[in-house]
Amino acid sequence: MISAYTGTQIREAEKPFLADGVGAVLMQRAAYGLANTVVHELRGRGRRLYGSSVAVLAGKGNNGGDGLFAAALLARRGLRATALLTAGAAHEAGLAEFRRAGGHVLALTADNIAELAAAAAGADVVIDAVLGTGAQGGLRGPAGALLERLAQTHPGLVVACDIPSGLDADTGEVNEPVLPADVTVTFGAAKAGLLADPGADFAGSVHVVPIGMEAALPEPALRRLEAQDLHRLRPQPVRRSHKYTRGVLGVVAGSERYPGAAVLACRGALAAGAGMVRYLGPPDVADLVRESCPEVVCGQGSSAEAHVQAWVLGPGVDESAGDQLQRIRDAAATGLPVVADAGALPALPRILAPHQILTPHIGELAALLAGYGVESDRARLEGATLAAARRGAALTGATVLLKGATTLVAAPGGTVFSQSEATPWMATAGSGDVLAGVLGALLAQLSGSATMDHVPRGDRWAAIAAMAASLHGRAGAMASAGGPVTATAVARAIPEVIRHM
Numbered sequence: 001m002i003s004a005y006t007g008t009q010i011r012e013a014e015k016p017f018l019a020d021g022v023g024a025v026l027m028q029r030a031a032y033g034l035a036n037t038v039v040h041e042l043r044g045r046g047r048r049l050y051g052s053s054v055a056v057l058a059g060k061g062n063n064g065g066d067g068l069f070a071a072a073l074l075a076r077r078g079l080r081a082t083a084l085l086t087a088g089a090a091h092e093a094g095l096a097e098f099r100r101a102g103g104h105v106l107a108l109t110a111d112n113i114a115e116l117a118a119a120a121a122g123a124d125v126v127i128d129a130v131l132g133t134g135a136q137g138g139l140r141g142p143a144g145a146l147l148e149r150l151a152q153t154h155p156g157l158v159v160a161c162d163i164p165s166g167l168d169a170d171t172g173e174v175n176e177p178v179l180p181a182d183v184t185v186t187f188g189a190a191k192a193g194l195l196a197d198p199g200a201d202f203a204g205s206v207h208v209v210p211i212g213m214e215a216a217l218p219e220p221a222l223r224r225l226e227a228q229d230l231h232r233l234r235p236q237p238v239r240r241s242h243k244y245t246r247g248v249l250g251v252v253a254g255s256e257r258y259p260g261a262a263v264l265a266c267r268g269a270l271a272a273g274a275g276m277v278r279y280l281g282p283p284d285v286a287d288l289v290r291e292s293c294p295e296v297v298c299g300q301g302s303s304a305e306a307h308v309q310a311w312v313l314g315p316g317v318d319e320s321a322g323d324q325l326q327r328i329r330d331a332a333a334t335g336l337p338v339v340a341d342a343g344a345l346p347a348l349p350r351i352l353a354p355h356q357i358l359t360p361h362i363g364e365l366a367a368l369l370a371g372y373g374v375e376s377d378r379a380r381l382e383g384a385t386l387a388a389a390r391r392g393a394a395l396t397g398a399t400v401l402l403k404g405a406t407t408l409v410a411a412p413g414g415t416v417f418s419q420s421e422a423t424p425w426m427a428t429a430g431s432g433d434v435l436a437g438v439l440g441a442l443l444a445q446l447s448g449s450a451t452m453d454h455v456p457r458g459d460r461w462a463a464i465a466a467m468a469a470s471l472h473g474r475a476g477a478m479a480s481a482g483g484p485v486t487a488t489a490v491a492r493a494i495p496e497v498i499r500h501m
């Protein structure tokens with residue numbers, strides 16, 4: 001499990017160390033980790049250290065200090081090092097060490113932006129150490145102009161020191177201009193803003209460097225499940241399991257207009273190991289489901305009488321499908337765990353509960369929030385996905401799984417998970433229907449399972465939703481293998497991912 005924190009949490013945790021006078025030691029560890037990552041990345045690209053060049057963009061705070069100490073270490077290993085001081089002043093000890101190591105220093109002014117941008121663009125490595133967790137808003141003045149120019153020139157390897165400058169470490173919101181990094185080396189622990197969009201777009205791969213203050217960290221602001229967590233939490237049939245104890249899932253999905261959504265939700269559910277899937281819907285759609293997935297038990301009855309452990313509600317259901325909306329209402333009233341996709345939202349009560357998991361994409365979330373009287377245009381939410389997901393959960397009382405390049409799961413109690421295993425090829429019709437089916441199958445199998453005892457009670461529903469997102473993302477990445485992928489292929493790859501967990 002990756003735990004991520006706000007910049008504020010990290011700074012609070014660092015305070016006792018600073019009071020004890022070991023701030024400089026923490027900075028040395030940070031610089032060492034940063035320099036080592038640069039060495040590793042250069043070698044990974046087949047580059048020799050001797051003769052390579054590094055430009056460090058150094059602000060006046062401790063972030064700049066980290067960058068200067070790291071660049072000094074690199075200079076001592078044979079790199080040609082240049083420091084571009086973006087704020088007139090610089091971290092004193094860091095700058096002194098950089099000069100001792102033979103580094104060349106240039107000061108940025110309003111008059112030499114183009115010249116310095118060209119110098120940085122020509123370096124093999126650019127270290128962005130302008131702003132870290134102490135930043136207030138976006139880059140100001142010449143530093144902003146410098147980074148804007150650099151971003152347009154696509155420089156060599158860009159390594160962000162702690163966070164890409166201009167990114168909000170707490171929220172992932174971006175104050176342009178921000179120089180997109182290939183790698184972010186972050187200190188003490190991951191920052192939440194690196195694991196939520198749009199921040200994640202600018203962070204590249206994230207390396208965490210421990211600096212010795214980790215034991216002082218509080219509860220994380222955000223978590224990410226990794227392969228070993230999926231292994232630990234996954235449903236495991238035992239010797240005497242039968243289809244009913246494995247977990248029966250009810251699916252209310254599909255309409256005359258969108259019959260395929262019902263098929264895809266059922267495929268996702270079967271692939272993720274539901275003991276049995278019961279489908280309820282119009283006869284034509286049921287025929288299609290039966291033909292495509294003969295394992296599914298189809299019917300036209302009421303959801304109030306179906307014996308299931310969880311429900312998937314809404315994929316492909318449009319507002320004209322009156323019977324389906326009634327089934328959705330009845331299913332939601334059973335009190336069982338529910339996955340509610342977009343089509344189900346109009347039929348649900350206003351006040352929901354954590355075991356009711358909504359799965360909107362950003363546009364649907366904007367509409368949902370508007371329904372609660374919150375003015376929210378889509379572009380604004382896209383710029384602040386973490387806040388948007390939290391807001392959705394807090395307003396509805398439900399767990400909100402916000403689909404996107406990074407999928408966020410927010411529980412009404414405040415817990416947030418972030419998963420990003422998916423590939424952009426998965427932005428394809430039907431992908432979300434498969435995800436709803438996968439999540440439903442996990443709910444049916446895990447809602448009463450002892451494996452969830454590992455997870456604090458308040459986090460369980462969100463953890464199951466995060467597992468589904470991870471499983472779905474991994475299956476998509478596997479099926480895509482770098483090329484186009486259909487929703488059916490994503491579903492087909494799920495058993496393979498579970499097998500290898």
Ligand SMILES: NC(=O)C1=CN([C@@H]2O[C@H](COP(=O)(O)OP(=O)(O)OC[C@H]3O[C@@H](n4cnc5c(N)ncnc54)[C@H](OP(=O)(O)O)[C@@H]3O)[C@@H](O)[C@H]2O)[C@@H](O)CC1
Binds near residue numbers: 059062133161
């Ligand atoms: N604490 C520790 O022990 C450790 C900390 N570590 C490192 O320290 C980093 C945090 O350092 P920090 O607190 O010095 O803040 P930092 O991000 O460098 O910037 C603040 C400076 O920038 C300025 N400034 C602010 N906003 C601005 C803007 N929009 N545009 C332009 N300028 C702006 C502001 O000046 P002001 O404007 O307030 O006068 C201030 O001088 C952290 O990310 C990590 O890398 C590690 O070494 C581990 C040990």
Ligand SMILES: [K+]
Binds near residue numbers: 131161162163164
């Ligand atoms: K930075």
